[in-house]
């Protein structure tokens with residue numbers, strides 16, 4: 001009798017998601033986390049870090065386009081972009097396609113994520129090939145303190161707020177992001193699911209409200225992330241992502257993002273709006 005193999009992510013104590021396995025491709029313990037690459041029937045090769053789904057070739061375009069292009073197409077001149085995390089290269093790919101970007105720096109703490117992404121996810125890691133790109137293997141929490149008034153856009157493409165990424169959700173880190181941005185700069189961070197981690201959304205919103213004059217939440221649909229409904233939070237020194245001219249948005253050959261989705265993603269369901277009324281924050 002044929003036995004099916006499955007790989008499972010425990011999303012909460014009460015929720016799991018499983019993918020039927022075609023082949024286990026790679027597994028190692030890096031200096032920072034457990035890394036696995038598993039080829040699955042439904043989503044092809046999938047990257048796992050500490051047993052959490054990071055990315056896969058079937059739905060990665062949603063996340064990488066949406067975390068990159070809402071801010072890039074709001075800022076009138078996003079020449080110099082910093083990515084913290086993002087070791088799979090997908091955000092770099094979207095940034096590099098943008099005609100106004102001249103320089104993209106990626107600061108990823110774990111070089112093994114970069115190496116394995118290049119090997120097993122060439123479609124995603126193609127961002128590393130762009131001449132606009134500079135890759136630094138370092139802790140983003142340390143790097144951000146060493147750069148003041150430098151970047152137009154800072155994208156925090158981190159893992160969940162555990163382990164080395166926990167500090168990327170702290171007030172101190174966001175204050176250092178503010179200082180590293182130019183006087184009209186913008187930051188964007190992935191801020192988890194309103195169904196399964198609402199407290200993270202509330203925390204980031206409240207923390208950024210105390211640092212940036214403008215804070216906006218937006219959402220997108222990523223089937224392999226917990227609950228499928230995902231959010232991103234923008235902190236902006238000047239520009240409002242709701243006030244863009246759709247006609248001015250360049251076509252960068254996207255599969256999810258478009259000018260209508262840019263604006264629609266900022267329209268929030270009532271239960272998500274509620275999360276922005278609480279004053280709760282968390283300690284990271």
Ligand code: SAM
Nearest residue numbers: 085086087108109110113139140158159164165
């Ligand atoms: N899209 C994925 C998600 O939403 O979970 C995240 C993509 S990317 C793989 C996340 C990256 O953040 C990982 O490669 C991890 O090594 C990196 N990372 C975690 N903490 C970091 C830190 N303090 N500095 C730089 N990179 C960090």
